[in-house]
Amino acid sequence: MAGRKRTTRKKAAAEVPAVTLDDALAMLVQLDPENLDGFRQLAEMLQTVASGTSLDADAAELVKTATEQLDRFVSGENPDVEEVLVETSMLLEKASDSREAGLKNLRAECPAVPPAPSEPAESPLPKRADPEPEKTAVEWLPSDADPDLLAEFVAESRELLEKSESALLALESNPEDDEAVNTVFRAFHTVKGTSGFLGLKVTSELAHLAESLLSRIRNKEIRLVGGYADLALRSLDMLKKAVASVESVLHGAPMEVLQGYDDLKVILTNPEAAGVSEEESSGMLHSSPAVETQEPKISPEKQTAQRRTEFESSIRVNTARLDRLIDMVGELVIAQSMVVQDSRLLDEGCHELARKVTHANKIVRELQDLSMSMRMVPLRGTFQKMQRVARDLARKSGKSVELVTDDGETEIDRHMVDILNDVLVHMVRNAIDHGIEPPEDRAKSCKPEAGSVRLTAFHSGGTVVVEIRDDGRGLNREKIFAKAVAAGIVDPDKSYSDNEVFNLIFAPGLSTSDKVTDVSGRGVGMDVVRRGIEALHGRIDITSSPGIGSVFTVRLPLTLAITDGMLVRVGSERYIIPTIGIHLCFRPEPESLSTVSGKGELVMLRGEMMPIFRLHRLFGIESAIEDPAKGLLVVVGDEERRCALLVDELLGQQQVVAKSLTKAVGKIQGVSGGAILGDGQVGLILDPGEVAAQARHSTNPYGTSGQYGRPAA
Amino acid sequence: MTTPLAGAHAKPDDTVNVARGGKFLAFFLSDEEYGIEILRVQEIIGLLPITRVPYTQNYLKGVVNLRGKVIPVIDLRLKFGMPASERTSETCIVVVHLRGIEVGLIVDRVSEVVDIRDEDVEPAPSFGNAVDTEYIYGIGKSQGRVKILLDIEKVLPSMDMLQYEESATHSG
Incomplete structure (x- = not known):
């Protein structure tokens, strides 16, 4: 059809009777303004449609008008491509509407379509x-x-x-x-x-x-x-x-x-x-009362530098299918390592085979890296969304804020993006609403009028670090502490480190803002941040100097699919304790152990007392080491509530692919999931916090074996 | 013989079992012979190393790795209150589909796939309180022998019941 001359257009109706208005509409969408041929083709198509029998008189008239519009453009009578496109599509849509209306009389309404009242x-x-x-x-x-x-x-x-x-x-x-x-x-x-x-x-x-x-x-x-x-x-x-x-x-x-x-x-x-x-x-577009607002400056040169048009070719793949592929590759890796560990490979005379296995091994590793990278998405998109958050908020609060983003080309697991997005929204809001001062205050303290919020991401030692740095007023240590005392979260007589005090802002319900606005001040935002980061298995650190600004540093694992864990043995069982939850492991000196009322066991480590919980008793495992001085203590838990878990020995560090057990056996207290170990057996991944909580909440955590776990079968 | 298998899940809970025949996988627990609808069965595998899961009922032996999937394994003997048995070379795991997941069932020995006609299936007898017949779909007769046909959905009504009741542990 592309080569057909305009003079032959009349014949087209007979040759191509199947062309419909929908086809024409679809073509209109794809039309390239540079390509005159495309316009000619469309005009031909419309001619065909108009002369066909599928349309009623009204619609046919509209289509004819549209064709004339196109002809005027093609012949150079009307050089404004835009006007032509807009006009044509409007006419065609009208035609389509009127045809629809005609058809609707013939067609029964489909009951599956929810009827709209208005x-x-x-x-x-x-x-x-x-x-x-x-x-x-x-x-x-x-x-x-x-x-x-x-x-x-x-x-x-x-x-x-x-x-x-x-x-x-x-x-x-x-x-x-x-x-x-x-x-x-x-x-x-x-x-x-x-x-x-x-x-x-x-x-x-x-x-x-x-x-x-x-x-x-x-x-x-x-x-x-x-x-x-x-x-x-x-x-x-x-x-x-x-x-x-x-x-x-x-x-x-x-x-x-x-x-x-x-x-x-x-x-x-x-x-x-x-x-x-x-x-x-004017106020019409904003629900908030009109404030003396200033155009927020979002540095143009940075923006332009960042905005790279992406023309990488890609296809859409169902995520379930992708996850399955990644699972299967994980299996392949385990199967491969079983082959590699086979003792027969080490025998004399197997050099040739060993060489081939090594070769296959390399391919499998590469395949694993590749499959992991498939689920990674750039952080750039998430950061770009923050520009909008910053812009809207700066307008609302009447502050002048410059948000500079640098994603450092980092990528994270697709599953983490949504949570991270929520976290960042609240952190950016917090920085602008609480961190950056109003322009008049900034002028007083000789700061540039536009506040600066810097959002950066980079790789550091196998983790992704996301940093939010503002040049605002900084965190007010005294105010936070006073609020926390008022809320009964801290003991006013004890001394706390700066970091401990700053971390109090994550406590739910605690807000340092004096007034509650529709943006923040209810003490919810930072709680969302904390939960989000926990869900991402990450960590957040705060540094702040009064009058100079604050830095929030979030450290995240690259992916949630892989857990970096310590493999421990308890009796005949093996468990994985996530490395991120372990403070240290040590073998206690017999003299550092003591008991409370003959039952509760305590260990002294560098002047700090902490309770010992025996994993084998909690889980009802027999034939485990009973004497803590012969086993190992793994120190877990958060700052103020540390405890030591007794295990038999450490088997080494391992990266495992975490799999949910909830569907298989329901939620088990103290267990966050399962993983396939190197020998193909399933290992349970422990949640140290939950294990400790479970031990604490039990009325008698030192009961006999079998009480807390499954009775020995 | 072409009677379509009535999915056990398809019938209302309170009606008397309208026993239907079909193809069943027969297996032994001790010297009793049981049957499971063949369409429920995905595969039969040998015993694998099983990882125990804490705070669960004793009949949940633990979880195993089935080609990358973590699936629960139930010891049917313990589930039915029979004494545990020695593992032999014939002990195996029957993997069945249950509510969208796979579940392994430890049985003493798999015997055969039998075709049981509609008229050879009788509703589960009642033994009063002595024997729980809730999960029995019917009693099938085949070649003069009796096979207990299991309604696997009723054997494991929910995965949450696998957990050990915590309240019971606290009173210890």
């Missing part, structure tokens, strides 16, 4: 003409929607919208960046086209309006600053919501109502009439 998209014409805008909108799924296509649409749109969000933020600091405008424009355009093609009218209408706004920016009619920037971001958020609602419906959830959709639509249709301008936005 359905605005039912009417074949765009809602703009409506005299009374409704307050909400509901995305309506066409009855013949293909779930696979919809799922693909959701995934694709999400990616596009995320890209356009960072582009929009970049644009705000550098409004002249044409490439960013185009990125956003293309994203909106694609979402519009695909959603229109899938019959998601609300989404497509919204995307269309947002696209029109962007098109004005692209044509330099307006600049993406002030109210327009807010409006663009608001449309983006609404689109995200719309996409999310499609996704939740796919998962069987009820239809979500898009709050404020119609308000937004009215504003988008005519932004100027609604008071949007390049000036600072």
